Amino acid sequence: MALNVTQIREDFPILKREVNGKPLVYLDNAATSQKPKQVIDSISHYYTHYNANIHRGVHTLSQEATDAYEQARKKIQKHFNIAHNHEVIFTSGTTDGINLVANGFSSFLKTGNEVLVSAMEHHSNIVPWQMLCEKTGAQLKVIPMSEEGTLILDEYDTLLTEKTKLVFVNHISNALGTINPIEEIIEKAHTYGAAVLVDGAQSCSHIKPDLQALDVDFYVTSAHKMCGPTGVGMLYGKEEWLHKLPPYQGGGEMIAEVTFEKTTYADLPHKFEAGTPNIAGGIAFGTAIDYLNEIGFDAIAQHESQLLEYATAELLKIRGLRIYGTGKDKTSVISFNLEGIHPYDVGTILDKLGIAVRTGHHCAQPIMDFYKIPGTVRASFAFYNTMEEVDKLVDAVRQAQNMLS
């Protein structure tokens, strides 16, 4: 069923804004999505009606807050088809989840072990593994990518050996929009007994991953990329892995018993949830998931692929425009440059025209080095974007080109 985008846009108060005297055209959805009023309201409703610390008090407010927070965990569980509720760990976001896993693996890895990461990772997905390898003596190896911006799976096959303990790959690249063949990556890693962590920061606003079917060991994402609030995210880990991993941070909530001699850790998921969490954020994350499901991921995918197809075709009509990331499986992200023009100049002119895009290296410097460019202009579309907005983008890029060349 086609989306009623006009009606959907009514849910997003910010889309009524003007920027530099022009109606906002928000095409920086890969950096963060906008929030529907349902999500905004759920945050204010929490603070207005039942703000209390959770898992601690016997009083009514505390129980209401705990229920709502745990309800959100259930929504996440159901959404991602996760077997057990306690396999859902609330984090502060993707980066936090990755660090939690990296920290955990630092107690297993040793010299001679290898960790594989893809060539199209976000910085937050590279640095923790570099730190992990430095600490443990394990070696970091990179799965290379092709000119189209897709992973070279033959090379992956060669890199994968008995030495491989961990494979890290993003589900969708934030800089290129490429959808990586994670099913195949996971399956192959498992034949060597390696664990796989998938970074779902870019995927969860576009698709609804079935984590049991994927048989992935760890999966992380951020609520703010899926119409939820900033500062909250989730880590999925298979039960057996979560039991094996040591706790990440010490503090309240994560302990069962404390004496000065010894502390016994709480059960999952609390073992990994030290301190007072982002309660309002967690609850609103649940609301965001409800919201997206109400719209429906099939409808979202259909609309976004129309936007992508149209925008790609129209942009390619501009002379000297090159798109980076041209694999056949991609989401509604277009990274491009105009020949002879710095992406930053283009971004500046687009901003003057009310169009929000991202310019720069998109926290993926290795990809920019691969293409030998300083950065790109990235337009990333969400289900609330329209064909008219694509037209505005294309006109604006033309205008920028005229001014800048």
Next chain:
Amino acid sequence: MSIAAIQEELIDEFSLFEDWMDKYEHLIQLGKTLPLIDPQRKTDDKLIKGCQSKVWLDAYLKEDKVIFTADSDAIITKGIIAVLIRVFSGHRPEEIAAANTNFIDEIGLKEHLSPTRANGLVSMIKQMKLYAVAFQAQLKK
């Protein structure tokens, strides 16, 4: 002309433009007049941190006056650095170090530039003033 007088001149010059597009066109034109850094000296240690585009800045003393040269890979950034060089280049170190930079607001550059680029602009000014202070110390010796 004093630094203050050049700033006044720029304020007048930019006040002629009513809309942002004309202002940017002018800035881009100014970028084309930028006194370019000697290619031999265009090395990584001349890069200014804090700018999204690359900016190289160099300075030397000529008869007790500081001469700046620069380059950038982005054309609007080139325009901005050209404006700064027009204001600061050819003055005594102590004048540069003491100069205020309110003119940037007044010509609508800061307000019209994205926050990250404005930060780049702040870094450029800071680097020019650092050169001035260093030359000041050198001349006192």
